[in-house]
Amino acid sequence: MNFLNGITLLLVYQLVGEVAVRLAGLPIPGPVLGMVMLFLTLLIRGRAPAAVDQASSALLSHLSLLFVPAGVGMMVHFGRIAEEWLPITLALLLSTIITMVATALIMQVTSRWFAGPLENGGPGDD
Structure with a gap:
């Protein structure tokens, strides 16, 4: 359940970044803005919650799979x-x-x- 909470939080930040970019008409990708907002949140908190740590570690361990669509393209x-x-x-x-x-x-x-x-x-x- 901890992983699910972490991945949900990561996706919420991505969604908020996407919505903010579209509403404000900013020339940057929404996920990048979401990542910056997540970074600022973690910087203010001083640490990453265990759920986010677990989800990000799991995603990073499978990072090589994200290169498959680029290779197909x-x-x-x-x-x-x-x-x-x-x-x-x-x-x-x-x-x-x-x-x-x-x-x-x-x-x-x-x-x-x-x-x-x-x-x-x-x-x-x-």
């Missing part, structure tokens, strides 16, 4: 993908490079921010 549209292989390849390569550079820069900035200025110099400063 690729096979259905294989002809179009074959015709448009160059722009698709360039988009994938450029987005990967941009993501890696952005991640590296963000990591450097946050590392410096969390480390703060060293007091009394670094190691080896005598």
Whole structure:
């Protein structure tokens, strides 16, 4: 019963996000807004309820099954993908490079921010 309560809560947040996006005309997917609202709720509470923890763990353990529809969709549209292989390849390569550079820069900035200025110099400063 705990799993059922958790999955119901997750689906309610998804539904609320979907309704909010449609009513407000926001340019983001409803489930994304629902996930942000769930995150804020969990942040305020400080912990996840046991039901949500159990449901999310069960969903994550079967995450690979969610790639099946995407694979089927690729096979259905294989002809179009074959015709448009160059722009698709360039988009994938450029987005990967941009993501890696952005991640590296963000990591450097946050590392410096969390480390703060060293007091009394670094190691080896005598």
